[in-house]
Amino acid sequence: MLKMISKPAVKLVERYLPDPYIFVLLLTLIASVAAIAIERQSPLAVLRFWGDGFWGLLTFSMQMLLVLVTGFMLASSPPVKRILQKIASTAKTPGGAIILVTLVSLAASWINWGFGLVVGALFAKELARLIRVDYRLLVASAYSGFVVWHGGLAGSIPLTIATEGHFSADQIGIIGTGSTIFAFFNLAIVVCLFISIPLVNRMMLPDEKDSVYVDPKVLDDAPESAGRISRPAERLENSVSLALLVGVPGLLFLLDHFLLRGGGLNLNVVNFMFLFLAIVLHRTPRNLLNSLNEAIKGGAGIVIQFPFYAGIMAIMVQSGLAESLSESLVSFATADTLPFWSFISAGIVNLFVPSGGGQWAVQAPVMLPAAEALGADISRIAMAVAWGDAWTNLLQPFWALPVLAIAGLKAKDIMGFCLIQLFITGIIISIGLTWF
Template identity: 35%
Template sequence: MSRRGSIDVDGDVVLDQESPNGDVREGFWARLALNFSGFVEKWFPDAFVFALIAVAVAAVAALIMGAPATAVADSFSTGFWDLIPFTMQMALVVVTGYVVATSPPASKLIDRLAAVPRTGRTAISFIATISLATSLVNWGFGLVFAGLLAKAVGRREDIKVDYRAAGAAAYLGIGGIWALGISSSAAQLQANPDSLPPDLIAITGVIPFRETIFLWQSLVLAAIILVASVTIAFLSAPGERNAVSARDLGVDLAEKTSTRRVRERPGDWLEFSPLLTIVVALLVAGWLFREFMTGDPIVVISNLNTYNLLFLALGMLLHWRPRSFLDAVSNAVPATAGILIQFPFYAGIAAILTRAQSEDGDSLAHLISEGFVNLSTPGTFALVIGIYSATLGFFIPSGGGKWIIEAPYVMDASNAMESHLGWTVQIYNAAEALPNLINPFWMLPLLGILGLRARHLVGFTFVQFLVHLPLVLGLLWFFAGTLDYHPPVQP
C-alpha cells in the first residue's frame, strides 16, 4: 500500500493510507529517509539547543578527565570570543553570497535552471549536482545559490517536489566535497606559510595545492563522492505520493511583490545612481589586479578576506544601484543569525577541549588524539585519523579552526609513520565534512533561506551519511597506499 505525506495539527509529518492496489511504493532509500525524517521532525532539537548540548558534553568530559571546574569555566568563558573575526568572515560569506545569488542576473539564471528538471526526483538530483559543483569553488556562494534554486524549484506547480529533500540536496556541497575544493580552509592554510603558526610550519612545512586538492587521488575521490551523493539524493527522494511540499510545511514561497522605491528628494539621487558602485568596483579591481600579478593567484583567491571583498564588489556590480544592493543585504542578514550566536559557543567548546587541563597537563583533545594515534599502524593510519577527524568535527564544526587545533599532533604522527603529508591534509578535509551531514550547524544559513528547521533536512542527510561514512573512509585508506612519504619542505 502506498502512502502519502501530510502534516498534522502539530506540524509533524504523517503518512496517509492510499492506493489499496499497492501499485506505487517507495524504494528502500526513500523509505529510510521518510522514516528517519518522521523521527527527527518529532525529536530533533533546534540547532541552538544542539550547540548547548555540545557545550555540556565537552564540559562534563573535561571534568571526568580531571580538569578542575574553575579551569573548565575559565576556558569556556575566555575562549568564547576567540572566533569573533572568523565569525564575521563567515557571516560575510553568507551575506555576499546571498547578495550575488539574489542579484537580477543570478535570479534569472536560477529561474532558468529551476525549469530544467522534468520530475520531482530529477529535480532533487539536479539541485544536488549544482550544490556539489558550486561548493568546489566557494562553499558560501554554493550554499546560498543551491538554496535559492531549491526555493525556485519548490515554487513550480507542474511537478511535485519534496521540499525537505530539495533542501537537503542544496546542503550536500557542505556535507560532501567542499573541503576538497579551492575554498578548503586546511589546504589554504598549509599552502600559505604566513597563515600558519611557526610551530606548525616546523612540523608540516609548506604543502602546495598540487600536494593536496590537486592530487589525482583527491580529484578522483571528489568525483566519486559527487556521483554517490547525487545518486543517493535521487533514490532517497520521495515520489509524488509521499512528497511534502513547501505549502504542506507552511512555508510561503510566493515571490514577494517588489516594493521598488523611487526617488522622492534630491538626496536620494546617489542611492539610485551606479556612479559610486562603479568607483568602489574600480578600487577593488585595481587591488585584485595587483594581488594576482604579484602573488600566487591560487593563494590570493583562497584567502577568505579576498573572497569576501571579491563577492562584495561583484554583488554591488550585479545589483548596479546602491539601493538595490542594500535591500539585498537587509534580506541576507537574517540568514546569519545562527552563525552570529552559535560560533562563540563552538569557540568555547574548542577552548574546553584544548585549554582545560588535568593535573598531568593533558587536555581533552590531546588525550582523544593520543588514543586514536596509539591504535593506528602505518597501514591503518588513514582510517584512524579519518575517524578521529570526523568525530572531533561533530563538536567543532570549523574546518580552519579545527585544523589549527588538530594539525600539530596529527601531522607529527604522519611524519612518524611516514605517511604522505598532503594526503593527511586531504584525509582531514574529506572526513571533516562527514559530521556536517548530521550536525545542523552549517545548515543555519540555508535554513534561513528555505524557511525550514534542521529536523526537516536531517532525515535525508542522514541517509547520505550512512553511505558517505564507509565510502569516504574506505577510499581514504585505499588511496593512502598509492602515495609515498616526502619530508616537510620548509619555506
C-alpha cells in the same frame, strides 16, 4: 530501498533533533563535563576556558554573516536571478531538480566552501519556484554538496601545509597540493562523491503523499520598487551613477587581485566579490538596501550560536580533551589503518571544533608523530583529517545555518536526509583513504 530507509530517518530526526541553538547548548555541557571528568580539570578552569574563548570567533562570525547577506543580495539582483532561472529551467522533473541542485552545490563547494553554501541554497529556492518537489530534500541536497569542500581548491588543511612557514613546517616541510588536493586518491574520492551523492539524493525522493512542498509565493524575495522620488536624498538613494562610482572600483580591485597579483579565493575575497557585484547589478543603493533588509532576517542563528562554538573549541583545546580523543583513536592504528582512524577521529572532533584550520592545529600534534612513528603517508593523513572535518558537517548544524537561513527551514527538516548521506559518504571516503 533508500527511500524506505530515509523515511524513518527523516521522522526520527524531525522528532528528536532539537533546534541548533539547543544543540550547541548541549554540546557546551558535554564538553564541560568531559573536560572535568576525563581531563581532571577543575570546574573553575573549565569555566575560564569557556569564558575567555567565547568571543574567539567574532571575525569568523562576521565573515559567515556576510556570506549569507552578500550572497543573498547578489542572487536577488535581476541579472543573477535570470541566470539562476535559466539554469533551473533545464530541470523538468522533481528527480532532475534534485540531481541538478546537488551537482551545482558540489561544483561550487569544491571551488570554495562559502561560495558553495550560498549558491546551493539560492539555487534550491529558484528550483522550488519552478518545480513541485519536496522542499526539504531539495535544500538537503544543496547542503550535501558541501561535504567535498575540504578536498577542493579552498581546503584549509592542504593549503596550510602547502604554505611557507606553516606551524608544522619544521616537522614535515612543505607538502604541495599535488600530494593532497590533486593526489590520485583525493581526486578519486571527489569523483566518487560527485557520482554517488546526486544519485543517493535522487533515490531518497519521497512519494508525493509523503512530500512537503512550499508555495512559490513564500519564496519571493524581490526588492520593493522605488516609487515616486520626492526628496533630494531619494535621488541619491536611487542613483545609478553613485552605485557605479563605488561598485566599479571594487570590481577593478578584484581584477588586480586575481590577474596582476595572482591572488586566490578566500572567505574575505568571496564576500568582497559578492558585495561589489551586488552593488553594480542592483544598479541603485535603494535596491541593494531593500535586498539587504530581506537578507539580514536569516542571520540570527549565526549571531547567537557562533560564540558558543568558540567557547566549546576553547574547552576542547585548552583542556586537552581534543588531543586525548585523537590519541585514543589512533593508539591502536597501523600504517595502513592510520588514515581511517585519523578520518574517524577528525569526524568526532569536528562535532565540537567545527573549524578546519582550528581542527588541524588541535590534531596535527597527535597525527603527525603517529604517522612518522608508523611510517604512514603524511599527506594522506592530513587529507584524512580534512575529510573527517568535512564529513560530519552532514550531522553538525553549525555550517547549515546560512543554508537554512536562506531557505527558511530548520535543521530538523533536512538532517534526516543528511544522515543517510553521512553513512554512505563515510564508507566511500574511508575506502578512498585506505585503498586508493
